Amino acid sequence: MIGAFAHLLERLAFTPQRKGKLAHLVGYFRTRPDPERGLALAALTGDLELRAVTPSLLRGLVAERVDAELFALSYDFVGDLAETIALIWPEERGAQELPLADLIEELQRTGKTALPAVIATRLDRMTPSQRYAYLKLATGGLRVGVSARLARQALAEFGGLDLPEIEELWHGLVPPYTELFVWAEGGAKPVSAARAPFRPVMLSTPTDLEALQDLAPDEFLAEWKWDGIRVQAVSEAGTRKLYSRTGDDISAAFPDVIAAMDFEGAVDGELLIRRGAEVAPFSDLQTRLGRKTVSRKLLESHPATLRLYDLLIWEGRDWRSEPFAARRLALEQTVAGLDPARIDLSALLPFDNWKVLAALRANPPEPVIEGLMIKRRTSPYLGGRIKGHWFKWKRDPMLVDAVLLYAQRGHGKRSGYYSDFTFGLWDGDQLVPVGKAYFGFTDEELRALDRFVRNNTVDRFGPVRAVEPTKVVEVAFEGLNRSTRHKSGVAMRFPRISRLRDDKPAKEADHLSALLAMLPER
Amino acid sequence: MLSTDAPLIPRPEGLYCPEGDFYIDPVRPVARALITHGHADHARAGHSAVLGTQQTLDIMALRYGDGFADHRQAAEGVIEVGGVRVSFHPAGHVLGSAQIRVETRGQRVTVTGDYTRSPNAACAPWEPVPCDILVTEATFALPVFRHPDPAHEIGKLLASVAAFPARAHLVGAYALGKAQRVIMLLREAGYDAPIYIHGALQKLCDYHIAQGVPLGDLRPATVARGKKGDFAGAIVLAPPSAFAATWAQRFPDPVICFASGWMMVRARARQRGVELPLVISDHVDWPALTQTITELDPAETWVTHGREEAILRWCELESRAARPLRLVGYEDEPE
Known part of the structure; x- marks a missing residue:
């Protein structure tokens, strides 16, 4: 029923914690029948094909019912069109609980000219919360802070299923996913009918020099860990797909790569922007992401390429149970027949002991390298993050000593604690904000930071407190990109507070120039 | 602006009755104050004489101590204040809350204070108080506010x-x-x-x-x-x-x-x-506010504080005389 779905959206929108969102979703899947729960899942994963209802259509509808001035005053106050309409819509001839399926089917079936009247009739028989859910559904964009992956994760938790297995099946199934729910409730696993389906990706666990001492170097192969996007390229029976490692279909954004996938099989690799031999920084790849179409200009200025790591399927044969060393040999032979400007091989690194690798890691030949991958020669290709097979040995994080500038309170277990921090670096005699961090510290450090914020607040902006710029923290981060969205001109990747530097006075914190010097070269 | 012979006049101190020489819910210390209810922005300490319901006086004493005013009087029945007949009627807002009706210069004026018409088990329910001029609050006076049960x-x-x-x-x-x-x-x-x-x-x-x-x-x-x-x-x-x-x-x-x-x-x-x-409100929502104006059918509606533009627009659409008083010093929802 639309009411139950509306209630779910409301709970999700107000629940900031991932765990809380999962609990709401699992509860919904447990209590709601098919096809409603599957349609709700599709709405959250973005797999519901709906004619997009435009804001101007909605404005036209409400103009017929509400005085323009009263609507304008209300919209000003509420700030969201669908929400304003949901609240202000006058007729309430008693709300009617309608099945979600009927409403969706009606929106899909109704032609453009008949659509306004159909929507108005529905709005007449709904509560404000139902109207909100219905309008959000109709306009696309639920904005409840749930990613497609989180929605699938909830399904996995609900049924005690393996998320990678769900992701593997996903592209072969369509809403309302009844067969997935049958499986989740103890029935048979569905058979995927997808062409060029996604296969669960093999993931690695972190390691370091100390942990490596327990392993025999000659049982492993090593290669660089490239800083692009891990992808799976599948080309089977005339269908070509590029998947992210979570199974999202990103083919539309990379037609140049798709065109080069002149093979029959499924391979694993890194998506990189590469100009000749030179690999561009991650930020160049970001400009290509999330697009529905790509201009010719962008295709030329930001050419996307694949650097292959592994081979899963080749010409109808499933290689996943073969040892890595064998797969690697097969991969080397197959890459030879492809366009080297678009698809090349991630090179193996020669080493006979861990010290040699440590030296390579300390001095990578290119800036777009995140560290090393160390893979067991005998490991099959296993979906998920299974310990003992693949290891990532990342470069040491970059570090700066920054000054705390602002703090905001956290949620859930951190309720009442100032746990979200904005920090800055010196630019001349000014401190400029360079990033935000809300993890990395221990519980004890959090208490100390919270105490500091409370005792040193100099100003308040709503929920945000400005603090006396005296507290120095060490900020660790994985990389740095240029960014026009940040005042400082740079954006850190995965920044966290790694240490409190109570030994350091604020004037000895780092300067912005030190951070800028860490930027990859253009 | 209202002329000086109007029954009530907005002043920086609050809503003033010239004939009776008193203020209703003044935001600064005055000689004579009539208080609708105990919320801090309506009931302030430091007035010389205070008239309010017994419960409002009790609440003010709890908050400010017994010496919150030099003189205080509990409102019961019709009282003459400076020759003006005033009476207190339940507002349903909080314990002790009242609407104040003032009869002055040939007009019956009802000052609602803050009020709600939805059932509130923590205090006496709102009552309609017929009047020529309705002076109403407008905290939630936008058509989007239809508070649920x-x-x-x-x-x-x-x-x-x-x-x-x-x-x-x-x-x-x-x-x-x-x-x-x-x-x-x-x-x-x-x-x-x-x-x-x-x-x-x-x-x-x-x-x-x-x-x-x-x-x-x-x-x-x-x-x-x-x-x-x-x-x-x-x-x-x-x-x-x-x-x-x-x-x-x-x-x-x-x-x-x-x-x-x-x-x-x-x-x-x-x-x-x-x-x-x-969504639990102790103020009238949009339907209750417009219903109140329709039912009491006053000759004029004055709006004290809140979002007055929308309710003035509604009165215009309904061909009802209305004006904003733009009283300052009242919070949206007081602590």
Whole structure:
């Protein structure tokens, strides 16, 4: 029923914690029948094909019912069109609980000219919360802070299923996913009918020099860990797909790569922007992401390429149970027949002991390298993050000593604690904000930071407190990109507070120039 | 602007009655003040003489001490103030709250103060007070504000408590009125477990109980044994300001709830970090406000504070005479 779905959206929108969102979703899947729960899942994963209802259509509808001035005053106050309409819509001839399926089917079936009247009739028989859910559904964009992956994760938790297995099946199934729910409730696993389906990706666990001492170097192969996007390229029976490692279909954004996938099989690799031999920084790849179409200009200025790591399927044969060393040999032979400007091989690194690798890691030949991958020669290709097979040995994080500038309170277990921090670096005699961090510290450090914020607040902006710029923290981060969205001109990747530097006075914190010097070269 | 021979005139101190030489809910100390209800922005300390319901006087004494005014008088029946007949009528807003009717210069004027027409078990219900001029509040005077049945909202809270038994539910509610209304709604819904209250709520809750409002088993929200688990599954009421204080750190993974008419608007709720918004209002919503004007059918409607543009526009569409008084010093929803 639309009411139950509306209630779910409301709970999700107000629940900031991932765990809380999962609990709401699992509860919904447990209590709601098919096809409603599957349609709700599709709405959250973005797999519901709906004619997009435009804001101007909605404005036209409400103009017929509400005085323009009263609507304008209300919209000003509420700030969201669908929400304003949901609240202000006058007729309430008693709300009617309608099945979600009927409403969706009606929106899909109704032609453009008949659509306004159909929507108005529905709005007449709904509560404000139902109207909100219905309008959000109709306009696309639920904005409840749930990613497609989180929605699938909830399904996995609900049924005690393996998320990678769900992701593997996903592209072969369509809403309302009844067969997935049958499986989740103890029935048979569905058979995927997808062409060029996604296969669960093999993931690695972190390691370091100390942990490596327990392993025999000659049982492993090593290669660089490239800083692009891990992808799976599948080309089977005339269908070509590029998947992210979570199974999202990103083919539309990379037609140049798709065109080069002149093979029959499924391979694993890194998506990189590469100009000749030179690999561009991650930020160049970001400009290509999330697009529905790509201009010719962008295709030329930001050419996307694949650097292959592994081979899963080749010409109808499933290689996943073969040892890595064998797969690697097969991969080397197959890459030879492809366009080297678009698809090349991630090179193996020669080493006979861990010290040699440590030296390579300390001095990578290119800036777009995140560290090393160390893979067991005998490991099959296993979906998920299974310990003992693949290891990532990342470069040491970059570090700066920054000054705390602002703090905001956290949620859930951190309720009442100032746990979200904005920090800055010196630019001349000014401190400029360079990033935000809300993890990395221990519980004890959090208490100390919270105490500091409370005792040193100099100003308040709503929920945000400005603090006396005296507290120095060490900020660790994985990389740095240029960014026009940040005042400082740079954006850190995965920044966290790694240490409190109570030994350091604020004037000895780092300067912005030190951070800028860490930027990859253009 | 209103002419000087108008029955009531807005002044910087508050709404003034020239004939009777008194103010209603003045925001600065004055010689003679008539007080509609005990919220701090309407009932301030420091006036020479105060006229209000006995309960409002009691509440002012609780908040400001016995010496909050030199003279005080409990309103009962019709009273002459400086030759002007005034009477107090229940407003349904909080315990002791009243509308004040003033008969002056041939006009019957009803000053609503803050009021709600939805049932409120923590105080006497609103009554219609016929008048020539209606002076109304407009806190929620936008057509988007149609407050749901408070029993439904309490149902949401109880459902959440059942769904998250390991978490404490912290309900933000103002100390006078909202807190007791929420408690009464919980009791009416059959919730008879102890309800925990922040220290700032104690005095006013005790007063409500003494006045015959059966709030049930209330306990202080203190951690005597220092264990977070003590409050698992509990409902805890506190003034919203307490959520920003270290006070909130004692509860296990709390669900932050807030009982307010503003909670209808998602952005408002999110901005405050509210996880469970409860739309419970002690003010008239849009339908109740327009219904009040229609039913009382005054010759003129004056709007004291709040969002006056929309209700003035509505009066214009209904061909009703209306004007804004633009009184300053009143909060949207007082603490």
